[in-house]
Amino acid sequence: GEDVEQSLFLSVREGDSSVINCTYTDSSSTYLYWYKQEPGAGLQLLTYIFSNMDMKQDQRLTVLLNKKDKHLSLRIADTQTGDSAIYFCAEIPNSGNTPLVFGKGTRLSVIA
Amino acid sequence: NAGVTQTPKFQVLKTGQSMTLQCAQDMNHNSMYWYRQDPGMGLRLIYYSASEGTTDKGEVPNGYNVSRLNKREFSLRLESAAPSQTSVYFCASSPGETQYFGPGTRLLVL
Numbered sequence: 001g002e003d004v005e006q007s008l009f010l011s012v013r014e015g016d017s018s019v020i021n022c023t024y025t026d027s028s029s030t031y032l033y034w035y036k037q038e039p040g041a042g043l044q045l046l047t048y049i050f051s052n053m054d055m056k057q058d059q060r061l062t063v064l065l066n067k068k069d070k071h072l073s074l075r076i077a078d079t080q081t082g083d084s085a086i087y088f089c090a091e092i093p094n095s096g097n098t099p100l101v102f103g104k105g106t107r108l109s110v111i112a
Numbered sequence: 113n114a115g116v117t118q119t120p121k122f123q124v125l126k127t128g129q130s131m132t133l134q135c136a137q138d139m140n141h142n143s144m145y146w147y148r149q150d151p152g153m154g155l156r157l158i159y160y161s162a163s164e165g166t167t168d169k170g171e172v173p174n175g176y177n178v179s180r181l182n183k184r185e186f187s188l189r190l191e192s193a194a195p196s197q198t199s200v201y202f203c204a205s206s207p208g209e210t211q212y213f214g215p216g217t218r219l220l221v222l
Contacts, residue, residue: 031209042213104154
């Protein structure tokens with residue numbers, strides 16, 4: 001079945017770049033997403049990439065997609081303390097009855 | 113435009129009690145979803161509704177029922193709450209693929 005894997009924790013110093021990685025299993029996924037969850041809040045859509053793209057940049061965020069390796073990454077440039085949150089990778093699989101499949105989330109801690 | 117709203121924000125139940133979690137969206141989205149979030153488990157889909165009048169089971173539907181009352185509202189009911197249903201519940205809506213989430217309901221079952 002579909003599965004989305006992420007490392008659980010990442011710690012970076014303020015001002016450094018953060019790279020959060022994700023692997024997925026469904027090679028026919030059409031969209032891949034990154035959501036951000038701040039403490040005590042719901043999930044906020046951060047960015048997404050269509051499967052025919054390799055890269056998408058939006059201000060401090062860069063999404064890289066390697067379809068051959070089924071690998072998705074989110075790079076946050078100049079990481080700030082306000083970036084501390086849990087980041088979820090999600091895919092829309094082409095099979096099954098689950099509209100979105102989420103990874104377990106990567107908790108990013110930014111050290112001042 | 114409030115987006116996706118959920119009530120209540122917090123709830124404490126005793127084992128065996130029933131309750132309904134409410135969700136509403138004002139974005140005219142066709143699809144709505146209910147997830148639960150547990151530590152170390154990520155988000156798991158309970159039920160979803162692809163359009164008004166239809167509902168489908170997700171990954172963890174046991175112990176829950178849903179109602180798609182109209183296009184705006186999608187409620188989740190626990191008929192006989194169990195401690196294993198202690199969780200944070202999120203509702204989401206979608207016009208197509210991208211989902212937009214509510215702020216969540218924190219439920220504690222004693």
